[in-house]
Amino acid sequence: MKQHKLIFRYLDGEITREEDNLLRDMINQDSELKNDFQSFVEIDYEIQKANDDIAYPENFFNSVEKSIVSRMQEDAYLSNNKKNRKVVFFQYSIAASILIFFALLLNIDHFGNQFTKLNKVYTANQNSYMMNNQITNSEQSKINKISAHNQIQSIVSVKETNTNSNIQKGIDNTEKNNIDFSSLTQNEKTSSNELLNEPNSSISESNHEISVVQPSNIKNSPGQDLSLNNNNNNRNNKEYDNVQKVSLTNDYTNLLSGSKYSPNFNTNFSKVHLSVLELNSFLGNDFVCFGVNKSTHLINSFTQSVGASIDNDSKIGLETGYMNFSISQDKYVTINEGPLSGSTIKIENSDNNGSILIRTSGVSLAEQNLFWAGVFYERNFLNYNNFTLSSRLSIGASDIGFVSSLKFVSKYSISKAIDILIGADAKMFTGGATFSPANSNVSSTISLIYGMRISL
Amino acid sequence: MGISKKDINHTKINQAALDFKKGDIQSFNYLFSYFKKAIYRFCLRILGDEASAQDAFQETFIRVYERISTFNGGNFESWLFITARNTCINFIRKRKNTQAITELDYGFAPKNYLKIGMKEYIELQLAKLPLSLREAVVLRDMEDFSYKEIAEILDIDLSLAKVRVHRARLKLKETLEPLMRELNETA
Structure with a gap:
């Protein structure tokens, strides 16, 4: 068996010089091995030579090659189409993204409208706030009036105390001159003057009553103080609104300062819409x-x-x-271009080595x-x-x-x-x-x- | 002339295979023209008749095209012959439904031999070898693959590939030697 291994290594071209010398010595000594060696070499030669004698079906090879090339072209065509579709998809995706972006912008605009509304509310609140200030001023003038009336009352009391004592006119005049009429309205002044100058009309000597407007009645006494009454009416009408508007004003102030409504857009966006x-x-x-x-x-x-x-x-x-x-x-x-003879196809302007891809019915x-x-x-x-x-x-x-x-x-x-x-x-x-x-x-x-x- | 392994420029072939993988038609044309005869011979010797060999040949190249995406850049020739072998084995399995197992074990002899010369006799005896020995000796002695490549194609160990080739040679010698001696004596 060792001899055969050496013969096979010889046939495979893998034998070393030492093995080659050994094989030669063995062949020279053993005639049967020599015959075996000759047979193996001849068979190997005949087998290798057998390849040359095979009749190859060239037409069949061509048809197989063309069918596969045709399929490759078809697949390439469809693949290109697919790539184009992907490109179109990305283009449309970009367009959709832009649309979405504009849709978001529209909502931002919507938010802007809300902001404008808040602005209007704020303006209204400003007006209300000014009105409140006016009312407050009126209240202050009312307090002044009450104070004036209290002084008048005390004067009247003095007058009442001294009714029977026939207080001298000079004293009355002196008292009258001490009253601060600056804060009184014209009506009040008139009324006060009437009180002071014409005591009989408003002070009953018999029952010592005096028709002095009481502080608690000021609001509800029409004709007593027209301007005060008007202010009070205004205040009554706007009282509820003012509470709300002042609150909204505060909110808006907070909005501006960022304490309640954060100036962060997204937060407002989600809250509003x-x-x-x-x-x-x-x-x-x-x-x-x-x-x-x-x-x-x-x-x-x-x-x-x-x-x-x-x-x-x-x-x-x-x-x-x-x-x-x-x-x-x-x-x-x-369709592949054939040899230019007989009934073959001549393809011009083809980029694919004389072949063209066509659509069948x-x-x-x-x-x-x-x-x-x-x-x-x-x-x-x-x-x-x-x-x-x-x-x-x-x-x-x-x-x-x-x-x-x-x-x-x-x-x-x-x-x-x-x-x-x-x-x-x-x-x-x-x-x-x-x-x-x-x-x-x-x-x-x-x-x-x-x-x-x-x-x- | 059949292709010779010594002439094969592996780098060029593998580069063509990679281009073919990308869909390059010219690379396919190159590879097809380079290997068509070797693959046909292999199919013919494994299957034993021209019709089956042609079917297997076509199926092999269609498979190669369909599965070229799985080619990872190694030895394209081995990969091609693995595909051809698998295709041939599938053909043999399909035949098993209609053929006796004993006949399969010794392959399929060509039927129309009017004159049997040395070449035909070799083919006949080759076809009678068991498939495992036949494919080994065809790859080694007819297609000039190395034992390492044979082991890769047949998916067996290197030593087993050598053993199969040696056994096949011994069997062929047993069957061909009498005719060889007779031819030598008449010559």
């Missing part, structure tokens, strides 16, 4: 398709969205989804998935107990083009946070022609949708 967040999930089954064919999948679409209330009946938000459908896909075949159905994302606006138009009917308009971009959706959804609230939904969804989207020029550029599906909504 996005009060309720909702998560929606829809499953859909197509029942009418235009431009595409219904998919064989059990569920044809899935939509998920997150939205926020902008008022009692309206919501805006972001929506993502996918849908599947079946499309007619073209078949392509590669045949089509094949292919399942296609479409992923999309966009924004939506939803509005309730009917509320009845736990039922709500609403419509939702969505626009967005898919990986192959534009997608719009109009949904009519009925909602039944099973708890405060969870609603069940059922409705119809009409989608319109572009991109059918991407898969096959024979398809319409705009396709549409109408689906039954159902799902649930969770309010946060």
